[in-house]
Amino acid sequence: MTADERVVETDDVRPPGERGRTVISDRVVERIVARAAEETAGSGGLDRSVLGVGLPGRRAARTDVRVHGKVVTAKVAVSVAYPLPVRDVARRVREGVRERVEALTGLTVRQVDIDVAALERPTGRTVS
Template sequence: MGERAEGEGRAQDEGGRTARPPGERGRTAISDRVVARIVAKAAEETAGSGGLDRSVLGVGLPGRRAARTDVRVHGQIVTAKVALSVAYPMPVRDVAQRVRDGVRARVEALTGLTVRQVDIDVAELERPGGRTVS
């Protein structure tokens, strides 16, 4: 009595194999680059915000690029900076807050990391017709 057979009390997967508890499975590392892509996508999906004009040496090029992001992951804590455009005449403060909330929710839901801070830099105002004001 008191003896346990190997695997007793552990969950089994579909193949009938014994699954190890989460603490024994190893660890998952999520790079800053992956989190930066999640941040850029979440910012892009927020109504009223958008990417930035493309340019080389100050000369404008056709098309737009994604919002510029700078993300740091320290253990389980994320800090992010996002440079983006806001569609004119949308209220800049409201758009920035929606981006902040969306980024925080998306990163935490997809990675399980805690977002401590999201700084927003409104680098451009996008006028109707695609013209921008820097």
């Protein structure tokens, strides 16, 4: 019997409700949110710092995600490229996060709060 001739016995296939369950941790959803936020044009991660002293390198967008059953609420802190319209970039980040989380997890995103923590000059320096 070749691979194309294999027969699947329908008696052995269990209904979807009996196959088990999938659990997606809050941390996984946080990473999806951070990645989606950074991939939005005009937004990015934040400078690294300790006690207000800048450090070399960047970190991902800061996120705080809560998953209650199948509902997600998220807070995201990002930087916005100067001089792009902050409101437009925030709207695109919100939409991108919602679409990506719902597509990858099947969860419903109820709310995405955006905190613009910094403006980035074209040279990569932060505007305070």
